[in-house]
Amino acid sequence: MASITKPLIPLVRLERNELGLTVRDYEGAMSTLCAGCGHDSITAAIIRAVFELAIPPHMISKLSGIGCSSKTTAYFVRGAHGFNAVHGRMAAIATGANAANRQLRTIGVSGDGDSLSIGVGHLTHAIRRNVNMLYVIENNGVYGLTKGQFSASADVSSTSKRGEPNLLPPIDPMMLGLSLGATFVARGFSGDKAHLVPLLKAGLEHEGFALVDVISPCIQFGDHEGSTKSYAFTREHETLVDDPLLLGEDQIVAHLPDDATTSVRMHSGEVLRLRSLPAGFDPTDRASAFAYLEERKAAGEIPMGLFYVNEAVPDVHELNETSSEPLVSVPYKRLCPGSSALEEIQQRFV
Amino acid sequence: MTTDTRPAPAHRDHAVRVNDCALKLANVNGSGSASANMLLMKAIFRMGIPVSGKNLFPSNIQGLPTWYEIRVNETGHTGRALDYDLMVMMNMQTYADDVREVRSGGYALYDSTWPLDPGLVRPDVTYLGVPLTTLCAEHFSAAREQVLMKNICYAGAVVALLSIDVDIVSSLLDETFQRNARLRESNQLALRLGYEYACEHFDCPLPIRLEPMDANAGKILVDGNTATALGCLYAGATVAAWYPITPSTSVMDNFTSLCHRYRREPTGETGPDGEVRYRNDYLILQAEDELAAIGMVLGASWTGARAFTSTSGPGISLMNEMLGLGYYAEIPAVVVDVQRTGPSTGMPTRTQQADILLAAYASHGDTKHLLLFPSNPAECFELAVKAFDLAERFQTPVIMLTDLDIGMNDWVVPRLRWDDGYVPDRGRVLDKEALEQLGRFFRYADEDEDHVVARTLPGVSEKGAYFTRGSGHDKFGAYTEAPDEYQEVVDRLARKHAAAALHMPPPVLEARDGATIGVVAVGSSEPAIREALDLLDDSGLPVDFLRIRGFPFAPAVREFLDAHELVFVVELNRDAQLRSLLTVETGVDPARLRSVLAYGGFPMSARQVADGITAQLES
Numbered sequence: 001m002a003s004i005t006k007p008l009i010p011l012v013r014l015e016r017n018e019l020g021l022t023v024r025d026y027e028g029a030m031s032t033l034c035a036g037c038g039h040d041s042i043t044a045a046i047i048r049a050v051f052e053l054a055i056p057p058h059m060i061s062k063l064s065g066i067g068c069s070s071k072t073t074a075y076f077v078r079g080a081h082g083f084n085a086v087h088g089r090m091a092a093i094a095t096g097a098n099a100a101n102r103q104l105r106t107i108g109v110s111g112d113g114d115s116l117s118i119g120v121g122h123l124t125h126a127i128r129r130n131v132n133m134l135y136v137i138e139n140n141g142v143y144g145l146t147k148g149q150f151s152a153s154a155d156v157s158s159t160s161k162r163g164e165p166n167l168l169p170p171i172d173p174m175m176l177g178l179s180l181g182a183t184f185v186a187r188g189f190s191g192d193k194a195h196l197v198p199l200l201k202a203g204l205e206h207e208g209f210a211l212v213d214v215i216s217p218c219i220q221f222g223d224h225e226g227s228t229k230s231y232a233f234t235r236e237h238e239t240l241v242d243d244p245l246l247l248g249e250d251q252i253v254a255h256l257p258d259d260a261t262t263s264v265r266m267h268s269g270e271v272l273r274l275r276s277l278p279a280g281f282d283p284t285d286r287a288s289a290f291a292y293l294e295e296r297k298a299a300g301e302i303p304m305g306l307f308y309v310n311e312a313v314p315d316v317h318e319l320n321e322t323s324s325e326p327l328v329s330v331p332y333k334r335l336c337p338g339s340s341a342l343e344e345i346q347q348r349f350v
Numbered sequence: 351m352t353t354d355t356r357p358a359p360a361h362r363d364h365a366v367r368v369n370d371c372a373l374k375l376a377n378v379n380g381s382g383s384a385s386a387n388m389l390l391m392k393a394i395f396r397m398g399i400p401v402s403g404k405n406l407f408p409s410n411i412q413g414l415p416t417w418y419e420i421r422v423n424e425t426g427h428t429g430r431a432l433d434y435d436l437m438v439m440m441n442m443q444t445y446a447d448d449v450r451e452v453r454s455g456g457y458a459l460y461d462s463t464w465p466l467d468p469g470l471v472r473p474d475v476t477y478l479g480v481p482l483t484t485l486c487a488e489h490f491s492a493a494r495e496q497v498l499m500k501n502i503c504y505a506g507a508v509v510a511l512l513s514i515d516v517d518i519v520s521s522l523l524d525e526t527f528q529r530n531a532r533l534r535e536s537n538q539l540a541l542r543l544g545y546e547y548a549c550e551h552f553d554c555p556l557p558i559r560l561e562p563m564d565a566n567a568g569k570i571l572v573d574g575n576t577a578t579a580l581g582c583l584y585a586g587a588t589v590a591a592w593y594p595i596t597p598s599t600s601v602m603d604n605f606t607s608l609c610h611r612y613r614r615e616p617t618g619e620t621g622p623d624g625e626v627r628y629r630n631d632y633l634i635l636q637a638e639d640e641l642a643a644i645g646m647v648l649g650a651s652w653t654g655a656r657a658f659t660s661t662s663g664p665g666i667s668l669m670n671e672m673l674g675l676g677y678y679a680e681i682p683a684v685v686v687d688v689q690r691t692g693p694s695t696g697m698p699t700r701t702q703q704a705d706i707l708l709a710a711y712a713s714h715g716d717t718k719h720l721l722l723f724p725s726n727p728a729e730c731f732e733l734a735v736k737a738f739d740l741a742e743r744f745q746t747p748v749i750m751l752t753d754l755d756i757g758m759n760d761w762v763v764p765r766l767r768w769d770d771g772y773v774p775d776r777g778r779v780l781d782k783e784a785l786e787q788l789g790r791f792f793r794y795a796d797e798d799e800d801h802v803v804a805r806t807l808p809g810v811s812e813k814g815a816y817f818t819r820g821s822g823h824d825k826f827g828a829y830t831e832a833p834d835e836y837q838e839v840v841d842r843l844a845r846k847h848a849a850a851a852l853h854m855p856p857p858v859l860e861a862r863d864g865a866t867i868g869v870v871a872v873g874s875s876e877p878a879i880r881e882a883l884d885l886l887d888d889s890g891l892p893v894d895f896l897r898i899r900g901f902p903f904a905p906a907v908r909e910f911l912d913a914h915e916l917v918f919v920v921e922l923n924r925d926a927q928l929r930s931l932l933t934v935e936t937g938v939d940p941a942r943l944r945s946v947l948a949y950g951g952f953p954m955s956a957r958q959v960a961d962g963i964t965a966q967l968e969s
Binding site: 078081083093096124125317320321323327332334335345350 | 583613639653
């Protein structure tokens, strides 16, 4: 991510990851979003997350739909294949991409219009299939590119820039995800990168569909008084639920979880520690997550954090028992039964 | 034949016709008649006689009228007949219509457990009453069996009446019920009941009778959807996405069972409950809708898998936007459209060729697709494989247009052949080594003689990474709103589409001496047209026939149009869509193209073609 062209030679010595790559190696094209757009902060958080996880850039496929959010796939990991698809259909295209090559890290970036209106059908079914991907909703409650209409995530009584209130109730992607049985449900804030990066890393390491809703104020059409998705409103009302920390496979969890900490062993072997949990909330218990979110919402808060994680649900490939090597790599001779089998098959036809 | 010792038949005035008749079986949907009708059809096939079976069924699970037509013709004309020599009337709701459709001098078989309404009696039709309900009630105890066995019972009567080889029928029943002795016995009994009743009460066989031939050596009886699924299997498709829709559903049903059989291996491991674990070299996704289905196909193809979807007209309507994406972003996709009767929901269980224009130009903006038109199940197999080669060679969606008649009816076609030397044409895909030798990779820059550019796949190399977009892009793959950069790409796409004409399956020409007029068609109307052209030839009018198999049109198409003073475009739609496409795409003078159209939802018959041509020539 960059809003301005950066010098090719960094002024400071940059940190390198296990692959010997710097964070600059995970950047993409220059952003064409408005200066100060929350989406650019999310892009920076994604770059940081994949850098820290040391994912080889070419092993990422990044997909998006249409809208401001969906432009951002061009702004990170230039060494990865990107696919800016049509409006609302990214989840379906990503499902196909993941079907063909299960070894790729599939990252989908979408917006609230793309995911909760035109594409809600595909989002829900990708959740249902538990497609192994990170799905980020850059959520600002408005359609920016068409000049500020309310989206399906806008809160009741939140106002447009011109002061009209939104009348329809919102679709909360977190409640949607939980009700559909999503296996990883988290919310972050573009204004809090320190909290967002570990959420994205945990989502990337999750084996299954990781739904990450990121409140990302639209500085043109949603960052005014009266908007419930402005920087100020979000800062004022956010409640940090948990503070995820991803520990490496070899890092021993020293203590058994106490009241305020839960540990989840990821498929990759890593341990996800969730610290500072509020009393009575258990992110491995769906009912608890539901109750907690409802309660916080009623109190007028915007909870942030990992609300639910379940590593035990098989993803679409495990359910299908797809070969562990990517389908794209299966040699043709293994796919074609040959002429003798065709003769055998045709015995039914005589 | 053995000497006929039975009493002199009452139908001596009826001329004997061997291996040339049409049967129509009028049934109630969901009553179990399909297996009896297939039994008759398959027995005739095994007797070596050219035969076709057409299922004219309703969009319903149980209760509505359904018909099955069997056409037997020793010269091989097995298109739909419109006159029926024998009507098997098993549905009282449709008695009146069914009696009307029997040709003069024909026969009507009915269940004489109940008396026939005298108002239905036609003096020129011979009525053959078989007390099917009584026979089955007397011989079967279970209520369900009493109903189901009536079907096999009428089949037994038809076997006797037409002199179908009863041993073949009996062995077919044995094969079907080889694992269920009780059902096998019931079916064999029902067959005997009908057969013996007919032998005792009628002069069997009727003058319309069958005799064994040897016309089916090296042939099979198969439906188009099964053959299409086989083609997709053999082409190496690994990802399939679909949404259930009549009449295409059996494409994926068949693909699924073929994958179970040929693409799955036990891993040797077992699951927590001791269940056998498999390694599946495929992934079939039942999508939430057709938009998702084509999206999944594009995603999988973009990643490098051979992927396809099967659907019908309403699905193509929904897929329009993403077919445009596939065209513009240059992503391979194979779409099988088993056409049904439109518009809108239309008649889902009836056939048409009415998606031609939709498929050719699917999506907003300037888009053109590659189309394939198989005319029978054997071509479904061949062209399904071709579809994947073309899609990857030209990096674009390929739509194979079959229809309900081809897809769901059993056709006698030459045995499918497979060349084990076949190598999939994956098109221009740069692998890691090729990328390393390249200075820098640009997605849409390096154009070959067919105006195709090289692509790369995710997961191979950072050097091959590019950003795929359906938004305006220049030849380097970068976003653009500049007119010349935009036009440079879309102009190449037009040239690429035109270049594909030489790679499409060539049209099939059947020329006749002295012909000055021609017929052009695609798909399932072929048998009806060939029969019609024989009829016209017999009456002194030779007509050439060109059957188109691909779009963009091969040069031979324009040559054929130019070489005939008048060309009849025969098609199963109201708006003469193929004629429009020919006019627009070849630039031929539209005045030289006439139309013969049938669009009521049933397969084309020779009479419609011959009458359509002669009526226009006379006027």
